[in-house]
Amino acid sequence: MPVDVVAIMEALAEQGVTALFKADAERxxxxxxPWTFVASGAPLREDVLVRTDAASVEQCLAVCLPRLRELGFWFPE
Structure with a gap:
């Protein structure tokens, strides 16, 4: 089942989280x-940054979404 990245990012933004996906041409x-996911912003403590580099968007989400859930954020499956 495909992941709706836009819905996830919108849900995080609605909760005050800045979310960024990046594809690095050199990597x-x-x-x-080549893929980086970063989540930061006011709802996260200053010392908390949810970030990973991975080979695919799906791998980034597999690492970061469970961490964001642990921190109390919600988003569509």
């Missing part, structure tokens, strides 16, 4: 981990 060319 993609090097066959590294």
């Amino acid at each position: 993609m060319a090097e066959r590294g981990k």
